[in-house]
Amino acid sequence: MVSTxxxxxxxxxxxxxxxxxxxxxVDLTLPKPGLSLVIGPNGAGKTTFLRMLHGMxxxxxxxxxxxxxAQEAHKxxxxxxxxxxxxxRTALDNVAYPLIVHGTPRAQARDIATGWLARVGLADxxxxxxxxxxxxxxxxxxxxxxxxxxxELLFLDEPCANLDGRATREIEELLLQARQAGTGIIxxxxxxxxxxxxxxxxxxxxxxxxxxxxxxxGENAPTSDVLFIHRGIIHEHQRANDFFVNPQTxxxxxxxxxxxxx
Numbered sequence: 626m627v628s629t630x631x632x633x634x635x636x637x638x639x640x641x642x643x644x645x646x647x648x649x650x651v652d653l654t655l656p657k658p659g660l661s662l663v664i665g666p667n668g669a670g671k672t673t674f675l676r677m678l679h680g681m682x683x684x685x686x687x688x689x690x691x692x693x694x695a696q697e698a699h700k701x702x703x704x705x706x707x708x709x710x711x712x713x714r715t716a717l718d719n720v721a722y723p724l725i726v727h728g729t730p731r732a733q734a735r736d737i738a739t740g741w742l743a744r745v746g747l748a749d750x751x752x753x754x755x756x757x758x759x760x761x762x763x764x765x766x767x768x769x770x771x772x773x774x775x776x777e778l779l780f781l782d783e784p785c786a787n788l789d790g791r792a793t794r795e796i797e798e799l800l801l802q803a804r805q806a807g808t809g810i811i812x813x814x815x816x817x818x819x820x821x822x823x824x825x826x827x828x829x830x831x832x833x834x835x836x837x838x839x840x841x842x843g844e845n846a847p848t849s850d851v852l853f854i855h856r857g858i859i860h861e862h863q864r865a866n867d868f869f870v871n872p873q874t875x876x877x878x879x880x881x882x883x884x885x886x887x
Contacts, residue, residue, distance in 0.1 A: 629657075629658070629692060629777065630691045630692050630693045630697070630698040630701050630702075630777055630778065631655060631656060631657050631658055631691070631692055631809075632654060632655060632656045632657065632691075632692060633653070633654065633655040633678070633689070633690070633691055633692075634653075634654050634688075634689070634690050635651050635652060635653040635654070635678075635687070635688070635689045636652055636687055636688050636689075637649070637650045637651075637652060637686060637687035637688070638650060638651040638652075638677065638684050638686070638687035638688065638689055639651070639684065639685045639686045639687055640673055640677050640682045640683075640684065640685055641685040646857060647670055647673045647857055648670045648673045648674050648677060648682075648857040649685075649686075649687065649857060649858070650686070650687060650858075651674070651677075651687070651858075651859055652859075653852075653859065653862065655811075657809075657848075658777060658778060658807070658808070658809025658810075659809060659810075659827075659828075659848040659849060659850065660804060660809075660810045660812070660823060660824065660827040660828070660848070660849040660850070660865075661809075661810070661811045661812070661849075661850050661851075661852060662812055662814060662820045662823065662824060662849065662850070662851045662852070662865065663675065663811065663812065663813040663814070663852045663854060664813070664814060664815060664817070664820055664851060664852070664853055664854070664880070665815065665853055665854035665855050665880065665886075666815060666855065666880060666885075666886045667815060669854045669855050669856065669857070670854050670856070670857035670858075671782070671783075671813035671815075671854055672707075672782050672783075672813060673857070674813070674852075674854060674857075675704075675780050675782055675811065675813055677689070678780065678811065679699070679702060679704050679780050680695060680698075680699050681704070701776055701777040701778060702776050702777070702778045702779070702780065703771035703772065703774070703776040703778075703779050703780070704771070704779075704780040704781075704782075705764075705767050705768060705771050705779070705780070705781050705782065705784055706767070706782055707782045707783040707784065707786050707787075708787070709763050709764055709766070709767035710767075711755035711756055711758075711763055711766070711767075712755065713754070713755075713756070714754070714755060715751060715752055715753060715754060715755065716742065716747060716750045716751050716752075716753050716754075716755050716758065716766055717735060717738050717739065717742060717751035717752065718735075718738075719755045719766055719770055720738035720741050720742060720766065720769045720770045720773055721734040721735045721737070721738035721773075722770065723770060723771075723773055723774050724737060724738070724773060724774065727774065737773065738751075738769075738773065739751060741769040741772070741773050742766075742769060744769065744799075744802075745765040745766070745768060745769045745799060746765060746795065747762060747765060747766060747769070750762065750766075759792075760787055760788055760792070761788050761789070761791070761792025761795065761796070764784055764785070764788060764792070764796060765792075765795065765796065765799065767784075768784070768796065768799050768800075768803075772803055772808070775806075775808075776808060777807075777808065777809060778808065778809040778810075778811065779803060779808050779809065779810050779811070780811050780812075781800070781810065781811070781812040781813065782812075782813050783813055783814055783815070784796055784800075784812070785797070785814075785816070785819060786814075786816075793819070797819070797822065797823060797826070800812075800823065800827075801823075801826050801827065804827050810827075817880075817881060817883075820851070820865075821869060823849070824849040824851070824865035824866070824869070827849050828848055828849055848864065849864070849865040849866075850862065850863065850864050850865055850868075851863055851864075851865050851868040851869075853868070853872070853874070853876070853877045853880070855876045855877075855880075855886060860874045860876055860877060861873055861874055861877050869881065
């Protein structure tokens with residue numbers, strides 16, 4: 626049995642909608658699960674890019690191959706939207722649902738889901754309808770629902786875009802725990818502060834700007850990389866510490882500086 630869906634190879638991939646080119650062409654290799662931060666201005670194509678990698682957008686041209694069949698890779702992945710989709714059920718049943726649809730007995734699934742609610746700080750909300758939860762609570766619920774089956778790879782589309790500081794900090798802690806448990810993360814964000822924090826927390830940079838991989842000298846040390854997207858094209862793909870210290874394109878430099886990128 627193949628133990629991992631990585632590496633991912635993308636060659637000449639494009640996504641078009643109604644004749645308009647939204648993303649691509651993309652040439653990309655991700656050799657192993659880590660933290661990949663997909664950054665760029667609003668409208669750059671980050672969401673479409675994530676959806677393409679997850680198989681939610683059909684390629685108009687090019688190819689995308691995992692180390693396993695596409696259907697098998699999809700089973701090992703989870704996706705959290707910027708605005709989480711909540712089913713008209715209780716918080717507990719929302720989290721238990723992925724297990725139930727994959728054959729776990731309902732009682733067992735609900736027991737496991739109860740533990741996940743506690744892990745994300747929603748132990749007292751299990752009987753509440755998911756729709757009445759706050760934005761931060763719904764996002765934590767969506768994370769619990771995504772992580773309950775232990776995905777090898779988690780896609781996140783601006784998960785903290787509409788949250789306050791406290792909720793953002795709680796979400797970032799959950800992501801750190803998931804990464805420490807071995808889950809790879811591909812996350813879109815236009816928040817440079819968050820990108821820097823997560824890269825530092827998950828191994829891309831340290832407080833002195835050097836990567837943990839370099840400091841520890843280990844090939845298997847945690848890694849973080851940045852994919853900078855502008856107008857549907859990956860302008861840069863670098864290790865996180867290299868990108869934040871020395872971006873290679875004027876567009877990326879402007880974005881890091883907080884300037885308007887057109």
